[in-house]
Amino acid sequence: xxxxxxxxxxxxxxxxxxxxxxxxxxxxxxxxxxxxxxxxxxxxxxxxxxxxxxxxxxxxxxxxxxxxxxxxxxxxxxxxxxxxxxxxxxxxxxxxxxxxxxxxxxxxxxxxxxxx
Amino acid sequence: xxxxxxxxxxxxxxxxxxxxxxxxxxxxxxxxxxxxxxxxxxxxxxxxxxxxxxxxxxxxxxxxxxxxxxxxxxxxxxxxxxxxxxxxxxxxxxxxxxxxxxxxxxxxxxxxxxxxx
Numbered sequence: 682x683x684x685x686x687x688x689x690x691x692x693x694x695x696x697x698x699x700x701x702x703x704x705x706x707x708x709x710x711x712x713x714x715x716x717x718x719x720x721x722x723x724x725x726x727x728x729x730x731x732x733x734x735x736x737x738x739x740x741x742x743x744x745x746x747x748x749x750x751x752x753x754x755x756x757x758x759x760x761x762x763x764x765x766x767x768x769x770x771x772x773x774x775x776x777x778x779x780x781x782x783x784x785x786x787x788x789x790x791x792x793x794x795x796x797x
Numbered sequence: 798x799x800x801x802x803x804x805x806x807x808x809x810x811x812x813x814x815x816x817x818x819x820x821x822x823x824x825x826x827x828x829x830x831x832x833x834x835x836x837x838x839x840x841x842x843x844x845x846x847x848x849x850x851x852x853x854x855x856x857x858x859x860x861x862x863x864x865x866x867x868x869x870x871x872x873x874x875x876x877x878x879x880x881x882x883x884x885x886x887x888x889x890x891x892x893x894x895x896x897x898x899x900x901x902x903x904x905x906x907x908x909x910x911x912x913x914x
Contacts, residue, residue, distance in 0.1 A: 715903075717905075722910075723907060723908075724801075724889060724905040724906055724907040724908050725840075725889070725891075725905040726905075727902060727903070727904075730902065771839060771840065784830070784842060784845065785830075785840075785842070785903060786842075787839045787840045787841075788839060789838070789839045790838075790839045
């Protein structure tokens with residue numbers, strides 16, 4: 682079984698400031714890692730994913746995340762946020778050995794609130 | 798990338814009734830998933846729906862309450878049966894797109910916002 686913990690339920694930040702949204706996971710096997718964003722009243726959109734290779738992953742809208750296997754973390758970062766980044770962010774993992782497809786286990790979500 | 802639509806986008810229903818949610822994809826996909834997102838919470842997987850086989854339900858979800866159909870590779874339905882206010886949630890379908898080299902990426906529909914009175 683795997684689990685995902687997003688340590689902060691809400692992160693307030695001023696516009697143009699840097700931000701880090703934290704994500705830790707637990708799994709007995711290797712995993713794929715994902716960050717999704719959900720804007721108000723919309724579905725989920727993939728920001729970025731880590732499948733293999735370089736541990737620093739760049740995604741859309743200027744976001745990036747770093748996979749740290751020893752710390753079982755996959756924190757999301759952006760050097761300068763915009764008002765339009767205000768949304769709910771979800772970290773998710775998928776078990777590489779899952780023969781039933783890419784079933785995602787989601788964290789509890791972090792609400793990013795960007796203030797002017 | 799796969800484009801997914803859901804119907805209805807929202808509904809308000811009376812307790813004891815049932816609602817069927819439709820999920821349509823613009824390309825053929827093998828794996829489809831149904832999730833529930835309760836108010837202010839994260840997503841929980843209800844079931845995995847593969848064409849030509851019975852849906853596989855996660856712990857805490859049963860077929861009598863959430864029957865699923867998957868008649869072809871582009872369509873699925875989820876029914877929320879005998880609804881109670883506790884079923885008020887957003888229901889999302891997603892697909893795993895393995896047809897264009899984008900394996901392991903899931904695309905989500907816009908969701909169906911259900912309110913049960």
